[in-house]
Amino acid sequence: MPLTPLHLAPAWSVFLTARRKWSFAGLSIGSVIPDAEIPILYATGIETQTGHGIMHSLLGALTFDAMLAVLAVYLLYPALAGWWEGRFGTKWVHFGGVDVGDIDKLPRVIAGVYAGIVLHVGVDFLTHTSMPYLWPFAEPVSTFSFARDFWWLILVNMILLAALLALLRIHLGRMEDTAPGK
Numbered sequence: 001m002p003l004t005p006l007h008l009a010p011a012w013s014v015f016l017t018a019r020r021k022w023s024f025a026g027l028s029i030g031s032v033i034p035d036a037e038i039p040i041l042y043a044t045g046i047e048t049q050t051g052h053g054i055m056h057s058l059l060g061a062l063t064f065d066a067m068l069a070v071l072a073v074y075l076l077y078p079a080l081a082g083w084w085e086g087r088f089g090t091k092w093v094h095f096g097g098v099d100v101g102d103i104d105k106l107p108r109v110i111a112g113v114y115a116g117i118v119l120h121v122g123v124d125f126l127t128h129t130s131m132p133y134l135w136p137f138a139e140p141v142s143t144f145s146f147a148r149d150f151w152w153l154i155l156v157n158m159i160l161l162a163a164l165l166a167l168l169r170i171h172l173g174r175m176e177d178t179a180p181g182k
């Protein structure tokens with residue numbers, strides 16, 4: 001249970017490793033999409049062995065989650081980025097010196113989405129005592145005994161929150177210096 005938006009911290013860290021290669025939209029949306037099943041599980045009262053459903057299994061993640069995320073990149077992200085730019089200005093659709101308001105080509109989006117999803121289900125390993133990674137082929141994978149302890153959940157969430165705030169502070173709104181000769 002890292003809170004869903006905190007999954008952006010690892011995704012944005014990966015983006016910064018090669019900011020001209022990764023799709024910011026793909027990584028960002030991929031890193032939060034598996035939790036789309038959580039409200040549905042709550043609303044329908046479906047109980048699962050691990051508290052997670054197919055969107056946190058590798059099979060579901062790499063098919064269903066990825067398809068949803070790619071659709072969201074093309075159908076929702078442009079409107080969101082456009083609104084954000086209109087509200088706050090062009091500078092604020094820059095992250096790490098890259099204009100992240102533009103939509104990347106499909107292969108880059110898919111690569112970003114896959115990386116974001118794998119990061120998400122990987123980070124969830126830290127805060128669950130079992131994960132349905134191999135559903136429907138095998139029983140849930142056990143993690144470690146204190147994964148659901150309150151102190152541990154707070155610690156993991158605090159670290160991710162600190163990382164997210166630091167990333168936002170350092171990289172959001174940072175425009176590349178494109179002056180001639182640079």
Ligand SMILES: [Zn+2]
Pocket residue numbers: 034035056120121124
């Ligand atoms: Zn999750």
